[in-house]
Amino acid sequence: MSxxxxxxxxTSQQPAPRTHAHRTPSRLGRYTDHNSGAxxxxxxxxxxxxxxxxxxxxxxxxxxxRLVAHLASDEPPENDRxxxxxxxxxxxxxxxxxxxxxxLELTPYTSSSPSTDCEASPDTELIxxxxxxYRIQETSEDGSFPELRWTSSTGSTGxxxxxxxxxxxxxxxxxxxxxxxxxxSTVLTVHHDNRCLSTGRLQGSGSA
Numbered sequence: 001m002s003x004x005x006x007x008x009x010x011t012s013q014q015p016a017p018r019t020h021a022h023r024t025p026s027r028l029g030r031y032t033d034h035n036s037g038a039x040x041x042x043x044x045x046x047x048x049x050x051x052x053x054x055x056x057x058x059x060x061x062x063x064x065x066r067l068v069a070h071l072a073s074d075e076p077p078e079n080d081r082x083x084x085x086x087x088x089x090x091x092x093x094x095x096x097x098x099x100x101x102x103x104l105e106l107t108p109y110t111s112s113s114p115s116t117d118c119e120a121s122p123d124t125e126l127i128x129x130x131x132x133x134y135r136i137q138e139t140s141e142d143g144s145f146p147e148l149r150w151t152s153s154t155g156s157t158g159x160x161x162x163x164x165x166x167x168x169x170x171x172x173x174x175x176x177x178x179x180x181x182x183x184x185s186t187v188l189t190v191h192h193d194n195r196c197l198s199t200g201r202l203q204g205s206g207s208a
Contacts, residue, residue, distance in 0.1 A: 024046070025043035025044060025045045025046075025055070026043060026044045027041055027042070027043050028041075028042040028043060028044055028054065028080055028081065028084040029041065029042040029084045029085075029088050030042070030059060031088050031093070033094060035094075038058060038059075038060070039058075039059040039060065040056055040057065040058060040059055040094075041056075041057060041058075041059040042054060042055070042056055042068065042084045042087065042088065043055050043057060044080050045104070047070065047103070047104055047106070047107075048104065048105050048106055048107045049073055049107035050073030051070060051071060051072055051073050051106075051107055052070075052071045052073075052075075052080060053067060053069075053070050053071075053099070053103060053104070054067075054068040054069040054070075054071065054080060054083050054084065054087075055067060055068060055099055056068050056087070056093070056094065056096060064098075065098065065099035066094065066096040066097065066098055066099065067096050067097055067098070067099045067100075067103060068083060068084075068087050068096050068177075069083045069177060069181065070103065070106070071083070072107075073107075075185055076185065076188065076189065078188075079181070079185050082167065082181065082184070082185075083177065083181060085168070086167060086168050086171050086177065086181070087177070089168050089172075090168075090171065090172060092175065123135070123136075124179065124183055126170065126174060126179070126180060126183075128173040128174055131154065132152050132153070132154055132173065133152065133153050133154070134150060134151070134152050134165070134170045134173070134174075134180070135150070135151060135162075136148055136149065136150055136151070136183060136184070136187050136202065137149070137151055137162065138197065139151065139162075139164055145198055146196070146197055146198070147197060147198035147199065147200070147201060147202070148187060148191060148197055148198070148199050148202045149164040149165075149201060149202055150164070150165050150166060150167055150169070150170050150180075150184075150202065151163060151164055151165060152165045152169070152170075152173075166201075167180060167181070167184055167202070184202065187199070187202065188202065
């Protein structure tokens with residue numbers, strides 16, 4: 001079992017280029033920037049090799065693009081929604097780095113060829129700055145139908161009884177979308193046809 005500790009939050013102040021005209025984006029969500037009062041939108045922009053870029057940009061001008069996530073071609077479409085819901089719910093949204101022209105030409109890693117920066121497997125443990133351990137595991141409340149959930153437990157090895165949490169909670173505590181998003185995506189793919197385990201609340205990033 002691998003373990004990943006919380007990384008430092010990413011911030012950037014540089015302006016971003018507009019997306020190429022031939023890459024038609026689809027809207028995933030909207031929110032109001034509390035600092036500027038401007039309306040911003042989250043869009044999905046087609047990238048290289050069938051990949052998809054989730055971008056936060058000014059809703060009026062389409063400029064000031066910030067890269068929220070770069071999803072590989074083999075990731076399920078629902079991951080676009082999961083990333084967007086988690087991002088909009090995050091109080092620190094807007095701190096992603098600007099979209100670069102090169103982002104539209106790069107092909108991110110696929111699940112069969114993981115990034116060397118983050119070797120995330122379904123049983124990877126994530127640890128926040130307070131030593132709380134997060135992992136996906138099977139849970140069952142009061143004998144109900146078993147389901148896969150993100151859980152948290154205290155202690156370096158998580159000895160105490162785990163508590164069910166949401167992907168949004170994990171992302172907020174780690175102050176980063178990765179590798180929690182990739183782990184969630186991998187587990188959902190592995191258990192897509194498993195009729196013995198529910199993945200409904202794991203797939204719904206904000207569910208309690």
